[in-house]
Amino acid sequence: QSFIAVKDMASGTSYLHGAAASGGNVVDVHTFSAKRLGETPFLLLSALFGYTGQEVTTKTSFFADPAAVSAHVNSIKVNNYYQTMHKRNSLNGNGMKLVSTVHIGEKWNNAAWNGKQMLYGDGDGVQFSSLAGGLDVAGHEMTHGVISNTANMTYQDESGAINESIADIFGALAEMHASGSASAPEWEMGEDIFTPNKPGDGGLRSLSDPTKTKLSTAYLPSGHYPDHYNDRYLGTLDKGGVHINSSINNKAAYLISEGGEHYGITVTGITRQKTEKIYYRALTKYLTPSSGFKEMRQAAIQSARDLYPDRSGQPSAETKAVIAAYDSVGVP
Ligand SMILES: Cc1cccc(C(=O)O)c1OC(=O)C1CC1
Numbered sequence: 318q319s320f321i322a323v324k325d326m327a328s329g330t331s332y333l334h335g336a337a338a339s340g341g342n343v344v345d346v347h348t349f350s351a352k353r354l355g356e357t358p359f360l361l362l363s364a365l366f367g368y369t370g371q372e373v374t375t376k377t378s379f380f381a382d383p384a385a386v387s388a389h390v391n392s393i394k395v396n397n398y399y400q401t402m403h404k405r406n407s408l409n410g411n412g413m414k415l416v417s418t419v420h421i422g423e424k425w426n427n428a429a430w431n432g433k434q435m436l437y438g439d440g441d442g443v444q445f446s447s448l449a450g451g452l453d454v455a456g457h458e459m460t461h462g463v464i465s466n467t468a469n470m471t472y473q474d475e476s477g478a479i480n481e482s483i484a485d486i487f488g489a490l491a492e493m494h495a496s497g498s499a500s501a502p503e504w505e506m507g508e509d510i511f512t513p514n515k516p517g518d519g520g521l522r523s524l525s526d527p528t529k530t531k532l533s534t535a536y537l538p539s540g541h542y543p544d545h546y547n548d549r550y551l552g553t554l555d556k557g558g559v560h561i562n563s564s565i566n567n568k569a570a571y572l573i574s575e576g577g578e579h580y581g582i583t584v585t586g587i588t589r590q591k592t593e594k595i596y597y598r599a600l601t602k603y604l605t606p607s608s609g610f611k612e613m614r615q616a617a618i619q620s621a622r623d624l625y626p627d628r629s630g631q632p633s634a635e636t637k638a639v640i641a642a643y644d645s646v647g648v649p
Pocket residue numbers: 426427428429430453454457458488506507521
């Protein structure tokens with residue numbers, strides 16, 4: 318049982334209240350409800366100066382605001398994932414405060430990491446319901462925070478796609494960790510908050526089968542997200558397809574963990590617990606701002622070799638799975 322310190326800026330009082338989170342580390346979480354500044358000016362302000370708005374999470378209004386409660390509880394769960402599974406103390410490894418702001422803009426169909434904190438829109442009720450409601454969304458945004466404090470892959474083209482993929486991979490892993498080992502693996506992003514009126518349409522992005530999620534043919538002729546390097550998007554939209562080509566690396570990570578046959582190559586899965594160690598080591602030890610797909614493949618193979626060494630000159634099963642997975646998605 319750990320406690321959450323929540324400071325009420327309105328009255329200046331701070332208080333602790335219990336949280337179901339484990340790990341015992343007090344997390345100083347500030348959750349704001351954004352003034353209706355509108356999306357652009359608010360994002361600009363929060364990016365430039367950090368959000369100086371009035372914090373409104375008083376004891377009563379806090380619990381009356383489901384988005385604030387969701388952002389709060391999800392940030393604790395993700396923080397505990399990094400603490401428990403990777404011995405990482407918050408996003409910077411040094412106990413930085415977790416700050417979330419909800420109700421960004423008007424019906425904003427986005428969530429973001431602005432370099433300092435998590436931001437959540439309410440969604441328009443058609444494309445998205447309140448994005449703060451997605452635990453994997455919080456995991457995704459907070460992982461952008463971890464990335465910015467570690468390899469910090471440049472958010473453009475191939476390195477941006479690897480940035481996005483690492484955010485998806487740890488977003489999914491954090492959610493699966495919180496759901497407990499008894500629950501079935503769920504490798505989809507945003508499935509809890511995407512198209513609330515169309516259940517079962519595979520979430521915003523599927524890591525298990527990227528081709529399940531439709532994508533405008535303005536991006537790719539196939540009309541779906543790519544699951545092979547040869548089908549990557551090469552245009553300039555979406556900062557060079559950072560949310561599109563991420564699916565290629567997402568598929569590789571899924572195969573390493575769960576196994577499967579992909580374009581004629583069979584990958585024997587090595588479980589989530591080993592997969593997350595390999596990707597965390599790759600992120601914190603080998604990837605750099607310019608890392609693209611080729612470097613991602615090399616970092617994952619090297620991390621697997623470090624953690625699960627070759628035996629009598631033969632690669633371990635873990636290393637073999639990484640090699641086969643990247644071969645299967647056509648990353649050289
Ligand atoms: C919904 C959304 C729109 C634009 C950017 C992001 C972004 O954070 O890259 C975004 O959030 C996600 O992709 C999370 C996984 C649901």
